Amino acid sequence: MAKIRFTKNELKNQKEALKRYTRYLPTLELKKIQLVNEIRTIAHQIETIHKEMERFEGELFQWVDVFGEDIDISTLSSVEKIVTTSGNIAGIDIEIFERVIFKDEEYDFFEIPLWVDKGIEACKEQISQKIKIETLKKQIKVLREELRITIQRINLFEKVKIPESRENIRIIRIYLGDMQTAEVVRGKISKSKIQKKKELAAA
Numbered sequence: 001m002a003k004i005r006f007t008k009n010e011l012k013n014q015k016e017a018l019k020r021y022t023r024y025l026p027t028l029e030l031k032k033i034q035l036v037n038e039i040r041t042i043a044h045q046i047e048t049i050h051k052e053m054e055r056f057e058g059e060l061f062q063w064v065d066v067f068g069e070d071i072d073i074s075t076l077s078s079v080e081k082i083v084t085t086s087g088n089i090a091g092i093d094i095e096i097f098e099r100v101i102f103k104d105e106e107y108d109f110f111e112i113p114l115w116v117d118k119g120i121e122a123c124k125e126q127i128s129q130k131i132k133i134e135t136l137k138k139q140i141k142v143l144r145e146e147l148r149i150t151i152q153r154i155n156l157f158e159k160v161k162i163p164e165s166r167e168n169i170r171i172i173r174i175y176l177g178d179m180q181t182a183e184v185v186r187g188k189i190s191k192s193k194i195q196k197k198k199e200l201a202a203a
Contacts (some may be wrong), residue, residue, distance in 0.1 A: 004168050006175040014172065018165035019159050028154045034090040035147040051128055053129050056122070076105050077120050082131055089139070092146050097135035098129045153158050 004010055055092055080103040087096040 003141065004171055004172065006179075011169065011172045011176065013169045014165050018162065018169065021165060025157050025162070028150055028157065031090050032147065032150050032154060035143050035150060037094075038089050039143050039147065042136050042140050042143070046133055046140075049129050049133055049136075053126060056126070076116070077102050077124060078105075079103075079127060079131075084135065089143060090146070092142060094139045094142055095135055096139075097132045100124070100131055104129075108197065160200045 004014070014061040019058055046144040079100055084102060087094050092096045104120070
């Protein structure tokens, strides 16, 4: 606990500090709730995308097996650029996935089967979803770090700052009260002495 001065100004400062802490604490609590909810929402999004990808891959493999051609369609398209934008969650800047720009390789339409076009689009979709998942994971990482800091601040206010300020106010009030009582007593003693002097002088 920091050293405090037993003065009226210090009492005023401690009261103002306590007021700030108690006013700011609900804001931190609300931020904590928002962060927890956002993390859960994003985690649910990731889970949903994973399930959709698994379902899609199952259908895709069955579809490719029907055609039977041994063609590596992954060589016909590659990621050129990942487009993201900036967003904000509970006051925290995050990266939001927009889309993937692909670079398509030229190929002979007469030599490559017709299903390859759809295969390429399917691969693009899967790659885009995987990149989207990675972006969502980055969001969770950022939000979890902010949640950790927010919880630390809540604990600091609840367990340290607010109790400390209340205790300081209590101690200063007791001290000032004792000083006021002592001053009253000294005043009465002084008044009594003056009165006695007057009585002796009059005798």
